[in-house]
Amino acid sequence: MKKVNSLRKFPRNNHPINEDGDYVLYWMSINRRLQYNYALELAVGYANKLDKPLLIYEGLSCDIPWACDRFHQFLIEGMAETDTFCRDNGISYYSYIEKEPEEGAGLVESLAKNACVIIADEYPVYIIRPYNRLMARKVNVPYITVDSNGIIPLNLTEKAPYSAYIFRKIMQKHFLNCFQNGPAENPLDDLQNRSGVSLSEKHLKQWPDAAPLYEDIPATVASLHINHQVKSLAMKGTRAYALQQMNQFLENKLNDYHEKRNDPDEGAASGLSPWLHYGKISEYEVVLAALRRQPRDWSYDDITFNKGQRDGFFNGNPNVEAFLDELITWREVGFHFCHHVHNYDKYESLPDWALQTLEEHSMDERQYVYSFEELENAQTHDPIWNAAQRQLVRDGIIQNYLRMLWGKKVLEWTPDPRTALEYLIELNNKYAIDGRDPNSYSGIFWIFGRFDRAWGPERPIYGKVRYMTSDSTAKKIKLKSYLREYASS
Ligand SMILES: Cc1cc2nc3c(=O)[nH]c(=O)nc-3n(C[C@H](O)[C@H](O)[C@H](O)COP(=O)(O)OP(=O)(O)OC[C@H]3O[C@@H](n4cnc5c(N)ncnc54)[C@H](O)[C@@H]3O)c2cc1C
Incomplete structure (x- = not known):
C-alpha cells in the first residue's frame, strides 16, 4: 500500500527550495495546534534537513466571512496560549491580528521572501482552499499544504463518498494502517536548530507582533473592525480548555453516549x-x-x-463504537466530500434524486413562511424551533438532534429550497462556533438529502427527502429543561 503519510502532502507549485533562505515557514491557518499536527511535523523535518530555524506564523484577518466577536475572541484566546507556550519553549512564533480590512495584505508574501520552503494547512472549505491556491502562485519557494484533518488522508479517496456507508467501508479497510501512522505528539521536540528567527524592523513596523494584544483580549476584540453583534462566548478557545472538555466527556459522559446522546436534557455528547x-x-x-x-x-x-456496517467494527464498549462512528465516519465523510466536490456549498451539488424531488415540490403551498429576520429572531409559532434558534444565538451551538429538526423546518417554512439553503448557511455560519466547517455543509446539505436516501411516502414540500416534525421530536427525546432554559432570549 502507498505510504499513508505521503498521501497527506500536496505540493502546490514547482519552485525549488531556497537554500539561502533564513528559515522554514509554517503558516498555521486552520489546524491551530503544536501537537499531533502532520504539517508542523513536516516543517520540523525540513528545518532539520536544511539546518535552518523554524518560524511558525499564525494570523487573523478582520475581513474574513462572518468575522465577529464570537469567532475572533475564541481564536485570539488560542493564539495567546500558543504565544506563551512558544516564548516559554524557545520557539520562534510570530502572530499578527489585523485591525482594519487589508492591513495584513502582503504579510505572508513578505515572510515568504526569506523562507526556504513554506508549509501550510490543507483544508477543503471556507477561505483556506482559495488562499492556498493564491499563495502558491504568489511565492517563489515551494508551497506545500499538509492534511492534518482526520485519520483517513483526503487523498486516499479517489472520488466523493456519496453516503456515510460508502465512506465507512473505506474507513474500515484503511483505519488500522492510517491510525498506526499517526502524527507525533510533540513534533517540536525534534527541532534541532533553535537559533531563533529575527524579523526585520520594517516588517514588524508594518505588521506588529500581536503579543501586546493578548494582555486584554476583550479590549482587543472590541477594537477590531468586525461584527460586534454576535457576542463572544464563555467557552475558551484554548487547547487547555479543549483537553479538559475531552477528559470530562470521557470520564463522565462517554458511557451514556449511545443511549443519551440525542437528549438535550442529558447533555451526553462531547x-x-x-x-x-x-x-x-x-x-x-x-x-x-x-x-x-x-x-x-x-x-x-x-x-x-x-463491510461498512456501523456496529461490530471496533468491537468493545458500544459507547466507544457509537462515538467513534460520529467522530470518524460522520466527521470525515464531509471532509472527503468537500475535498472532491468543489461546489460543495451550492444547491446543485445535491444528489440528482434530491434535486428532482425538491424541484417537483418547490411550488407546494407552505402553511408558514418566515423571513430571514423572523427566523434569526426566533419568531416562529414553534417553541422547540425557537428554543434551538435561541441556543444558537446565545451559546453558539445547537444540540445535534435538534440541529436536524431546526434545519428541516427551515426547508418547510421558506418559499423554496434554494432560499432555505441560503438562510441555513447564513444562520449556521454566522452564529455557530463550529460553523464554516466541512461538517457545517454536511449537516446543512443533509437536510436536503446529501448522504441520505429517498424516503416514502412522498410528502408536500419535502417530496422524498426525509421529513421530521416537532411533535415526534418532543415524544422521542427529553426536552423539558432545555425548553425552560431557552424559553426566551
Ligand atoms: C443543520 C446542521 C448543521 C450542522 N452544522 C455543523 C457545524 O457547523 N459544525 C459541525 O462541526 N457540525 C455541524 N453539524 C453536525 C453535528 O450536529 C455536530 O457536529 C455535533 O452536534 C457537534 O456536537 P458534539 O461535538 O457534542 O458531537 P459528538 O456527538 O460528541 O460527536 C463528536 C464529533 O463527531 C463529529 N460529529 C458528530 N455528529 C456529526 C454529524 N452529524 N455530522 C458530522 N460530524 C459529526 C463532530 O466533529 C463532533 O464534534 C450540523 C448538523 C446539522 C443537522
Whole structure:
C-alpha cells in the first residue's frame, strides 16, 4: 500500500527550495495546534534537513466571512496560549491580528521572501482552499499544504463518498494502517536548530507582533473592525480548555453516549466540535483517548472489517463504537466530500434524486413562511424551533438532534429550497462556533438529502427527502429543561 503519510502532502507549485533562505515557514491557518499536527511535523523535518530555524506564523484577518466577536475572541484566546507556550519553549512564533480590512495584505508574501520552503494547512472549505491556491502562485519557494484533518488522508479517496456507508467501508479497510501512522505528539521536540528567527524592523513596523494584544483580549476584540453583534462566548478557545472538555466527556459522559446522546436534557455528547473545527485538538488524539476506554482485554486485533456496517467494527464498549462512528465516519465523510466536490456549498451539488424531488415540490403551498429576520429572531409559532434558534444565538451551538429538526423546518417554512439553503448557511455560519466547517455543509446539505436516501411516502414540500416534525421530536427525546432554559432570549 502507498505510504499513508505521503498521501497527506500536496505540493502546490514547482519552485525549488531556497537554500539561502533564513528559515522554514509554517503558516498555521486552520489546524491551530503544536501537537499531533502532520504539517508542523513536516516543517520540523525540513528545518532539520536544511539546518535552518523554524518560524511558525499564525494570523487573523478582520475581513474574513462572518468575522465577529464570537469567532475572533475564541481564536485570539488560542493564539495567546500558543504565544506563551512558544516564548516559554524557545520557539520562534510570530502572530499578527489585523485591525482594519487589508492591513495584513502582503504579510505572508513578505515572510515568504526569506523562507526556504513554506508549509501550510490543507483544508477543503471556507477561505483556506482559495488562499492556498493564491499563495502558491504568489511565492517563489515551494508551497506545500499538509492534511492534518482526520485519520483517513483526503487523498486516499479517489472520488466523493456519496453516503456515510460508502465512506465507512473505506474507513474500515484503511483505519488500522492510517491510525498506526499517526502524527507525533510533540513534533517540536525534534527541532534541532533553535537559533531563533529575527524579523526585520520594517516588517514588524508594518505588521506588529500581536503579543501586546493578548494582555486584554476583550479590549482587543472590541477594537477590531468586525461584527460586534454576535457576542463572544464563555467557552475558551484554548487547547487547555479543549483537553479538559475531552477528559470530562470521557470520564463522565462517554458511557451514556449511545443511549443519551440525542437528549438535550442529558447533555451526553462531547461538545468538542468548536475545538475540532479550529484544530485546537486533533481528531487523532480524541480517537486515541477514546480507544483507551475500551475494556481491559480489548486490543487492536478486535477491530474487524464489517463491510461498512456501523456496529461490530471496533468491537468493545458500544459507547466507544457509537462515538467513534460520529467522530470518524460522520466527521470525515464531509471532509472527503468537500475535498472532491468543489461546489460543495451550492444547491446543485445535491444528489440528482434530491434535486428532482425538491424541484417537483418547490411550488407546494407552505402553511408558514418566515423571513430571514423572523427566523434569526426566533419568531416562529414553534417553541422547540425557537428554543434551538435561541441556543444558537446565545451559546453558539445547537444540540445535534435538534440541529436536524431546526434545519428541516427551515426547508418547510421558506418559499423554496434554494432560499432555505441560503438562510441555513447564513444562520449556521454566522452564529455557530463550529460553523464554516466541512461538517457545517454536511449537516446543512443533509437536510436536503446529501448522504441520505429517498424516503416514502412522498410528502408536500419535502417530496422524498426525509421529513421530521416537532411533535415526534418532543415524544422521542427529553426536552423539558432545555425548553425552560431557552424559553426566551
Ligand atoms: C443543520 C446542521 C448543521 C450542522 N452544522 C455543523 C457545524 O457547523 N459544525 C459541525 O462541526 N457540525 C455541524 N453539524 C453536525 C453535528 O450536529 C455536530 O457536529 C455535533 O452536534 C457537534 O456536537 P458534539 O461535538 O457534542 O458531537 P459528538 O456527538 O460528541 O460527536 C463528536 C464529533 O463527531 C463529529 N460529529 C458528530 N455528529 C456529526 C454529524 N452529524 N455530522 C458530522 N460530524 C459529526 C463532530 O466533529 C463532533 O464534534 C450540523 C448538523 C446539522 C443537522
